[in-house]
Amino acid sequence: MTRVYSKSWKGLAAALGMCVILSACSTPEASEPQEITPDNFMDTLMKGSKENIYKQMSPELQGIISLDEFKSTADSFMEGVTSWNKVTEVKLNKLVDVSWKDQTGTKGIQASFTEDHQIAGLLIQPLERHDATDKALTKTTFQFPLKGEWFVFWGGNDVLSNYHYAHETQRYALDIIRTQDASSYQGDGKDNEDYYAFGEPLYAAADGKVVEVKNDIPDNTPGVMNAEAPEGNVVVIDHGNGEHSITAHIKQGSVAVKKGEHVKQGELIGHLGNSGNSSEAHLHFQVSDGPDIFTSRSLPIRWADQSQSLTRGNSFHGLPE
Numbered sequence: 001m002t003r004v005y006s007k008s009w010k011g012l013a014a015a016l017g018m019c020v021i022l023s024a025c026s027t028p029e030a031s032e033p034q035e036i037t038p039d040n041f042m043d044t045l046m047k048g049s050k051e052n053i054y055k056q057m058s059p060e061l062q063g064i065i066s067l068d069e070f071k072s073t074a075d076s077f078m079e080g081v082t083s084w085n086k087v088t089e090v091k092l093n094k095l096v097d098v099s100w101k102d103q104t105g106t107k108g109i110q111a112s113f114t115e116d117h118q119i120a121g122l123l124i125q126p127l128e129r130h131d132a133t134d135k136a137l138t139k140t141t142f143q144f145p146l147k148g149e150w151f152v153f154w155g156g157n158d159v160l161s162n163y164h165y166a167h168e169t170q171r172y173a174l175d176i177i178r179t180q181d182a183s184s185y186q187g188d189g190k191d192n193e194d195y196y197a198f199g200e201p202l203y204a205a206a207d208g209k210v211v212e213v214k215n216d217i218p219d220n221t222p223g224v225m226n227a228e229a230p231e232g233n234v235v236v237i238d239h240g241n242g243e244h245s246i247t248a249h250i251k252q253g254s255v256a257v258k259k260g261e262h263v264k265q266g267e268l269i270g271h272l273g274n275s276g277n278s279s280e281a282h283l284h285f286q287v288s289d290g291p292d293i294f295t296s297r298s299l300p301i302r303w304a305d306q307s308q309s310l311t312r313g314n315s316f317h318g319l320p321e
Contacts (some may be wrong), residue, residue: 001244005103005106005233007179011307019225021087021262033173034048035056035117036052036053036056036117036119037043037113037117038096038098038111038113038139040313041053041098041111041154042084042100042109043243045074045085045109046078046081046084046167046277047080048065050067050070050071050074051067051071051195053070053119054067054070054071056117056118057118057119057122057124058118058119058120058121060080061119061120061121061122066165069082073124074124077107077124081102081103081107082103083102083103084100084101084102084103085086085100085101085102086098086099086100087099087100087101087108087160087161088160088161088312088313089313090151090312090313091178091180091182091188092151092182092183092184093182093183093184094114094115094183094184095113095114095115095120096112096113097110097111097112097113097121098110098111098112098113099111099160099161101127101158101160105127105129106127107125107126107127108123108124108125108126108127108159108160109122109123109124110122110123110160110295111123123159123160125159127158127159127160128159128166129157129158129254130165130171132142132155133297133300134157134248135300136298136299136300137152137299137301137302138241138243138287138299138300138301138302139207139241139243139302140206140239140240140241140243140287140302141301141302141303141304142205142206142207142245142287142301142302142303143203143206143265143266143304143318143319144205144303144305144310144316144318145189145202145203145204145205145247145269145283145285145318145319146176146200146201146202146203146272146283146318146319147200147201147203147318147319147320148178148200148208148317148318148319148321149178149315149317149318150176150178150197150315150316150317150318151176151177151178151179151184151314151315152174152175152310152311152312152313152315152316153175153176153177153312154173154175154280154312155174155175155176155310155314156184156311156312157172157300160312161311161312161313162174162312164286164298167295167298168297168298169288169295169296169297169298170286170293170298171285171292171297171298172286172287172299172300172301173285173286173298174283174284174285174286174310175280175282175283175284176197176283177195177196177197177207177280177281177282177283178195178196178197178200179196179315181197184196184197184280184281184282185222185280186281189222190221190222190278192220192221192222192274192281193217194222195222195274195280197272197280197281197283198251198272198273198274198281199251199254199271199272199273199281200270200271200272201268201270201271202235202247202250202268202269202270202272203265203266203267203268203269203319204237204263204264204265204266204267204269205237205243205245205247205265205285206237206239206265207239207262207263207264207265208237208238208239208245208259208262208263209237209238209260209261209262209263210235210236210237210238210241210257210259210260210262210263210269210300211236211237211238211259211260212234212235212236212259212291213234213235213236213255213257213258213259214229214231214232214233214234214250214255214289215233215250215252215253215254215255215270216233216252216253217229217232217233217252217275217276218252218275219251219252219273219274219275220274220275220276220278220279221273222279222280222281223279223280224279225276225277225279226275226276227277227280228278229275229276229277230246230276231246231249231276231277231284231293232248232249232250232273232274232275232277232278233246233247233248233249233250233251233252233254233255233273233275233276234246234247234248234249234250234271234274234276234293235250235255235257235269235270236291236293237263237269238291239287241321242285242289242290243287243288243289243299244288244289244290245285245286245287246284246285246286246287246288246291246293247269247270247283247284247285248276248283248284248285248293249272249273249274249275249276249278249281249282249283249284250270250271250273250275251271251272251273251274251275252273252275254270254271254273255269255270256268256269256270257269258298259271262318266319286298286299286301287299287301291317
């Protein structure tokens with residue numbers, strides 16, 4: 001669950017999820033600049049002091065872009081914008097991540113704040129739409145492959161809600177975690193077992209034939225990712241109609257099916273893990289028009305339960321426990 005950006009206005013950011021806590025804070029004097037918060041960030045960016053915003057950026061962000069670059073980037077991006085609408089606000093793991101769209105829906109901004117309002121992440125970029133494929137749901141009807149209540153970390157039809165959306169091969173993919181009290185882990189989060197999602201059973205989302213299995217990739221230490229095997233341990237199922245479900249980041253050694261085996265919807269296929277290019281235990285799930293996650297086109301999923309919204313920041317219920 002990591003994002004990589006350039007320094008241009010088409011992708012100015014640091015990894016959302018980076019968290020740098022200020023070592024101390026004092027009560028501001030009346031003459032001091034107003035503290036930038038999620039509530040006043042956009043007003044300040046539109047009408048106030050961009051220097052004040054820059055001063056609250058983390059050292060990592062300031063290392064990516066200078067104050068002058070930030071000012072010119074923001075000014076250029078704001079041309080023609082008359083208003084901003086908040087589209088997501090996610091409070092998780094001591095961060096508040098907020099995103100906005102302009103009045104045309106063609107420009108987006110996302111900012112991530114620590115508990116003491118340091119700006120730990122920033123994304124400024126135009127928004128592309130893919131209306132033709134957004135509405136082309138799979139012929140297969142899928143059940144969600146987990147039981148109980150879950151949280152959508154990435155999901156939706158724009159890059160503010162779903163960073164996968166920028167890439168045709170993963171456009172409609174989901175990253176799913178389990179949370180309690182606005183956190184995805186207990187304790188210090190240094191071990192995989194600290195994460196509420198780790199080890200949870202995974203089930204076949206629909207009937208089909210297993211066409212790809214990986215089961216021997218070690219689970220990462222949280223925060224350390226394996227870019228050499230991005231999908232980690234994985235089960236790919238061919239459901240017919242040119243539709244393949246891809247269940248990735250499975251726990252090492254837990255895959256319960258074999259290549260060539262036919263499975264029924266709801267059948268155990270493994271346990272959720274933290275293998276591959278993954279910073280913490282989570283499910284990466286998508287349906288594609290081929291078995292290869294890197295060359296096939298991602299497809300929007302037709303879910304059996306259409307009443308729930310599997311978009312960023314929403315909680316939803318999977319299979320009955």
